[in-house]
Amino acid sequence: MKNTFTHTTPTAEGFFGEYGGSFIPPQLKQVMDEITAAYDEITQDQSFLDELASLYRHYVGRPSPVFHAKRLSEKYGAEIYLKREDLNHTGAHKINHCLGEALLAKRMGKTKLIAETGAGQHGVALATAAALLGMECEIHMGEVDIAKEHPNVVRMKILGATVVPATHGLKTLKEAVDSAFEAYLADPVNQFYAIGSVVGPHPFPRMVRDFQSVVGNEAREQIQEMTGKLPDHVVACVGGGSNAMGLFSAFLDDEGVALHGVEPAGRDLDQVGEHAATLTKGAPGVMHGFKSYMLQSADGEPQEVYSVASGLDYPSVGPQHSYLKDLGRAEYHTVNDQEAIDAFFELSRVEGIIPAIESSHAVAHAIKLAQQKPGQAILLNLSGRGDKDIDFVVDKYGAGYGIG
Numbered sequence: 169m170k171n172t173f174t175h176t177t178p179t180a181e182g183f184f185g186e187y188g189g190s191f192i193p194p195q196l197k198q199v200m201d202e203i204t205a206a207y208d209e210i211t212q213d214q215s216f217l218d219e220l221a222s223l224y225r226h227y228v229g230r231p232s233p234v235f236h237a238k239r240l241s242e243k244y245g246a247e248i249y250l251k252r253e254d255l256n257h258t259g260a261h262k263i264n265h266c267l268g269e270a271l272l273a274k275r276m277g278k279t280k281l282i283a284e285t286g287a288g289q290h291g292v293a294l295a296t297a298a299a300l301l302g303m304e305c306e307i308h309m310g311e312v313d314i315a316k317e318h319p320n321v322v323r324m325k326i327l328g329a330t331v332v333p334a335t336h337g338l339k340t341l342k343e344a345v346d347s348a349f350e351a352y353l354a355d356p357v358n359q360f361y362a363i364g365s366v367v368g369p370h371p372f373p374r375m376v377r378d379f380q381s382v383v384g385n386e387a388r389e390q391i392q393e394m395t396g397k398l399p400d401h402v403v404a405c406v407g408g409g410s411n412a413m414g415l416f417s418a419f420l421d422d423e424g425v426a427l428h429g430v431e432p433a434g435r436d437l438d439q440v441g442e443h444a445a446t447l448t449k450g451a452p453g454v455m456h457g458f459k460s461y462m463l464q465s466a467d468g469e470p471q472e473v474y475s476v477a478s479g480l481d482y483p484s485v486g487p488q489h490s491y492l493k494d495l496g497r498a499e500y501h502t503v504n505d506q507e508a509i510d511a512f513f514e515l516s517r518v519e520g521i522i523p524a525i526e527s528s529h530a531v532a533h534a535i536k537l538a539q540q541k542p543g544q545a546i547l548l549n550l551s552g553r554g555d556k557d558i559d560f561v562v563d564k565y566g567a568g569y570g571i572g
């Protein structure tokens with residue numbers, strides 16, 4: 169594989185326009201500088217790129233196909249294509265950046281991967297990469313989430329990871345971040361903090377995006393092969409923004425391709441704590457070591473966020489998305505819980521593909537778009553499969569769809 173990490177580069181300090189950067193305690197500055205230097209080095213190192221490409225192919229199952237969803241297209245009037253990240257090993261796009269980060273950590277001589285997880289998706293993908301590369305893995309998770317996300321907790325343990333409960337405060341994601349960070353600071357020499365999306369201090373937004381750019385690079389080639397042209401629209405859901413950035417990165421210079429990010433409107437877009445639509449409802453600020461749009465209370469604390477898709481409920485967003493929004497290069501839309509659940513059943517029943525609830529937000533937007541733009545080509549990133557969601561969806565919503 170040639171070096172394909174060639175997209176819009178942030179400044180040396182990690183800024184995309186005014187967003188990104190590195191707002192961290194002084195004792196972390198040196199560690200982050202080392203990670204940046206190591207990352208710069210491996211992007212020029214053919215043996216690293218070859219090893220990652222080989223894992224993508226033989227372990228993850230890449231390239232993932234692009235599928236022309238003909239029945240869905242016929243029903244809604246546009247040509248809808250799905251980038252099938254749901255078919256990856258472990259069932260979502262997250263394995264793409266977890267392998268990249270784990271491989272980098274190993275090359276830097278680190279022995280242990282550390283991270284927080286909310287619903288457990290990032291934890292499972294990272295524990296998988298750690299097992300594959302023979303590294304230790306410690307995942308911090310709120311006690312409340314541990315009880316809620318039992319299957320993922322079991323998966324992580326089977327994979328050999330240690331799951332550390334965060335027992336203070338609300339015992340959810342924010343506390344897991346605190347707990348993981350504290351554990352990381354105790355030994356940043358031997359440990360590597362593997363961030364789960366295009367967020368955090370420099371160089372993580374660029375690095376995670378680069379690892380995810382394989383999605384866009386493949387899809388761009390595949391759809392041209394299938395249709396002889398570029399799509400009119402690309403669509404992806406946005407939590408932290410990694411699957412969207414991975415897809416968008418290949419189309420940034422194609423002015424004719426409209427980029428659509430889809431945020432969760434949850435139960436109520438007009439009420440604090442009832443959604444996680446950061447770019448739609450937030451304002452620029454600094455949190456978790458970087459500047460971006462975020463949902464903040466008046467005293468600068470992260471607002472409570474909510475979405476039916478636990479992978480989307482983060483109160484900030486990757487800085488490059490904030491930049492693309494201000495530039496007007498990408499548009500950000502919202503889809504609420506009910507629309508996402510409708511799309512979950514629609515894709516299942518019309519195409520035989522059960523999507524993750526996160527990805528269902530992108531499906532819902534693509535369906536709306538198809539009705540507005542008849543005949544146009546829409547490429548949507550199906551970021552993950554819905555196996556993890558079926559019990560929850562049937563318990564809570566099944567009756568409305570003739571189940572249970």
Ligand SMILES: *Cc1c(COP(=O)(O)O)cnc(C)c1O
Nearest residue numbers: 365407408409410411479526552
């Ligand atoms: C975690 C997750 C997301 C959200 O993360 P991004 O960084 O915004 O991509 C989306 N889809 C699935 C299936 C996920 O597991």
